[in-house]
Amino acid sequence: MNTTTIDKPATTANAPGGPVPVCHVIKGRVVTGTDVEYGPARARFATPALDLDGMVWPRREPGPAFDVPLAEIMDVLVQTGERLTRDPDGLLAEALEFSVLTSPLPRSVLERSYASLGRLFNRRSMEFQVQQELGGADVLDGWREVDGAPSGRRHRTRAFPPRLIHVIAGNAPGVAALSVVRGALTKGVHLLKLPSNDLFTATAILRVLAAVAPGHPVTRSFSAAYWRGGDEKVEGLLFRPQFFDKLVAWGGESTIRGARQYIGPGFELVAFDPKTSISLIGREAFESDAVLADVAERAAADATIMNQQACASSRVQFVEAGVQDVDRYCALLQARLGVERETASACGNPLASDLRDEIDGLRDMQPHYRVWGGYEGRGLVIRSEEPVDFHPDGRVVNVVPVASLDEAVHHANVATQTVGVFPASRKVALRNALAAAGAQRVVALGQAAMFETGISHDGFYPLQRFVRWVNDEG
Known part of the structure; x- marks a missing residue:
């Protein structure tokens, strides 16, 4: 990729009462800065300039967690959930205070949502997801034998770790947590695009993950950054099969339509359509x-x-x-x-x-x-x-x-x-x-909010769609 920084520095400083600072997390490393400003005057925020080269994982080498045992990944996620609940470093508390300034949700709803994030990193839930959606951990950790083929040949298949961009929704903080859990379980590399109405949850979770397991392959498998949705200077470079297999898009009709223009051979769309x-x-x-x-x-x-x-x-x-x-x-x-x-x-x-x-x-x-x-x-x-x-x-x-x-x-x-x-x-x-x-x-009636991870979501199994299915035939 030829261009590493694509935005010009902002012209106003981040003085008290100025734009809210939004950090990025790039492969487990926190990046701060107020180089670029976005948003209306009443809800101004500033981010570091984008380093596009640093936000992709080259295909010539496997992703950091491709061969890490799933049991070890779950251990890290469980510890992350526990630390999110305790919040000893105040990372969630900091994210909450910033979110109050930019989110359309009121403080009371955000407080309760943040307090419940750790529950999504539950081992029993993760094991249920893997069993229901993929048939077990063996197909993630290696090659599963496929018996009974009509030809009489023996085959092997693997749910191979994917390379994904996630355009996540900001209408509920749990979307960021679900994206991290599902991404980690599939062992792939993941770039999360921060939504303008939830700029802080995903980065807070990834910072907690880095505190639990600094330098761990799972930690290095995630990045999260903000750019304006539909920015062709960014998306025209990132949304390519040279870097990623699939685009996982949440959001409204404009988001999904914008995503579809980049879909082609080698670059698929996994859409959580507007509902x-x-x-x-x-x-x-x-x-x-x-x-x-x-x-x-x-x-x-x-x-x-x-x-x-x-x-x-x-x-x-x-x-x-x-x-x-x-x-x-x-x-x-x-x-x-x-x-x-x-x-x-x-x-x-x-x-x-x-x-x-x-x-x-x-x-x-x-x-x-x-x-x-x-x-x-x-x-x-x-x-x-x-x-x-x-x-x-x-x-x-x-x-x-x-x-x-x-x-x-x-x-x-x-x-x-x-x-x-x-x-x-x-x-x-x-x-x-x-x-x-x-x-x-x-x-x-009355149970619409009781989502169960591991059963289908919006008509499909997310883990099954995230991975790349590869066969070793005969």
Whole structure:
């Protein structure tokens, strides 16, 4: 690669009250500097200049952890999780304070999210992931014998360590932790692009990893840096098969479309596409006032995951009842949207002006529409005969009465990630039709945030997609 530094130095210094400093981690080494500035005046941040040569691993030599036993890698990850929980060096505490300045999530949600990061580095969970997604550690540590081929020949296969760029999402700090765990388990080399709405979690985790295992092959297998998404000067050089096998992209439609322009022979896309989620609530919810109150609580919990920034957050809820009963439910739901939870604050950001304008127009269209709540960020519910034609966001939930949940299934599509169902007993009758419509995950109402690593994510097994499958035939 010919160009090592591609950004010009910033013109303003990082004085007190100036841009927030963002470090990079390059192959286990922390890089600081405020050479390049980004962001609007109210959320300015500065990063070191990019050294593109230092951010890639040459193909002429194996990655640092390619031949490290998986058991040893898990040992390092478990210790990293324990240190993240204790935070003796204050690295997570520092990342939290900086994140508060730049993240759209409130401090209370960030605090709880950071406190739980260490749980993702759990040995039992990692062993489950490897067993479920790859069939066991043997295919990572060496060549697995393949018996029973119709030809009578004996073959061997290996889940070979990959070379990956990760464009990670910033809507939840756990995405960075998941990316590090999955990357380490596959033994590859990994460049994480920091998202502008979570500039500090990934680097904090990698700094803790370096403190646990300085110079270890796993530590040297990760880099994390920020550049502006879509910057062709950077991505046109990095997103190439000379350096990486695959691009793992999380994010919205613009992110995925931008990534696809670089995909070609030898450079694949693993896409965690933009998703939305829904709820299906059966007539059983109206058996009693107590049951209805419980259903409203469960549905509100599903709707406010990461203040409704998570893909699993329910934005449209289909309720099997007449309008009068649905209106009772809507009032209860709106009251529960403003409750402090593990993954949500009591109040989010005020609604954007364009969304307020859309909702203002509906308030004058009763009885076809009815609106509960205000625009201050404590939650708002819209009841409509059909799903609204705009994207509910900022703790806004659209509730649609339906004659049957079978009718509601037709509103699921390939962009539907999670479907919460009440009562849970009705999942069995609905799941095949939901899967056929394109939905990827069916859960009991109130359990949308309970992700289990090791089972499929967005319709595929991540570890299986990350690795390169190589055969030794005959």
